[in-house]
Amino acid sequence: MVKVIVIGSGNVAQHLALAFLQSADIELVQMFARDPKNLDLFSGRVAITDKFSALAQADVYIIAVSDDAIGSVSSQLPFHDRLVVHTSGSVAMDDLTHARRGVFYPLQTFSKNKPVDLSTVPICLETNTGDFALLETVARSISNHIYKIDSRQRQSVHIAAVFVNNFVNHLYRIGNEICTQNDIPFDILKPLIIETASKVMTLSPKDAQTGPAKRNDMTTIEKHLRFLSDENQKIIYEHLTQSIQHGQKL
């Protein structure tokens, strides 16, 4: 069994730790949290420490903390010869200074109280030395979708994820606002939201595109712009419409 220690107590740390506890190939040796209260869920199931000096021996140390804490956490690890990886989409592998370093980036949005089936979550792996097979064993123990991705590619995946997750969610919020402003329940949009996402599972987004911008239907576009009174909504509407029209030419 591969021995793993998870450092961190946020959503990613906890979701990974839960998955490792259920895996037959991984021994979750220990977890680290500055404030062990944040790991109450794990008490009695795995050893927990709040001291770097008390970190146990393991094959892989997974630093699952916020981007700006990765450097400080990694510099406090009391060894230099073991494999250390972080879980960030946006931080370069070489921001870790350990001789054996890597990245273990699960591409999913994790919420505190919503279980995620990790077996369907893509995990992007990168290592600097001969440790790829070891890291791959850890990843395959919890997911069926492993990608070997270098730091530059990972940066691009992270940006693409901002578009299809953070920005898409923001458009849901604008849809919700427009409904509220017109006394319509947001529920009315939900089947459309699900169908729009489902469509691109089998069609390319380019082929799935519909709507007034795609049809170059200026009558409807102008009607919509006259209707919108919120300046911010209007600006987003204009830019995305132009971008769709621009994309039509490509």
Added chain:
Amino acid sequence: MVKVIVIGSGNVAQHLALAFLQSADIELVQMFARDPKNLDLFSGRVAITDKFSALAQADVYIIAVSDDAIGSVSSQLPFHDRLVVHTSGSVAMDDLTHARRGVFYPLQTFSKNKPVDLSTVPICLETNTGDFALLETVARSISNHIYKIDSRQRQSVHIAAVFVNNFVNHLYRIGNEICTQNDIPFDILKPLIIETASKVMTLSPKDAQTGPAKRNDMTTIEKHLRFLSDENQKIIYEHLTQSIQHGQKL
């Protein structure tokens, strides 16, 4: 049984007609298409005509044609005393000139070759006279989600739908582009796309928001903007980031 005639041969017309054929409460008396070849799927199952003068007697005539053809089709109907409705999200009810008029707007994205379960599709209804109950019977025969919505509200629903469907799909396309530009399969984003949509079935989009803009993480935002070389992607990134940051203050 309520007698219905569907006028049109596009995606909406065909999906509605298929649902009516399966309903025990509706008799689909006839369909109309300028070019009956487009209704080959229905030949032998329902009478088809290409002449307005040959339209049969029915309780409701549903005009399911493109927005700019609605006026011309409605003016050619050879009667003025029967209930005529259109299926557009964007055209006012009063663009129909018939004494008994209404709107029957199914809020979903329909594709040619992808079946849609209409029972989950919201249908927005509006009538000008005492015909609401009749139109509601027709709608309930195919869907469990009926909304009484006036023309102004329907315009707002249509705009909200542009945001959560057309614009969201365009963001999927940009995500796809970024992947392609960096030799990564679009498949890597699919679990995230589904989870992002699923989240707002139970959480409000405001509560579901995550990401660098929400956290006001300028380091990551600037890194992303330096990475993006496509001007159009950059502009969309900036505007949506600003819009999320603006929304944080509300």
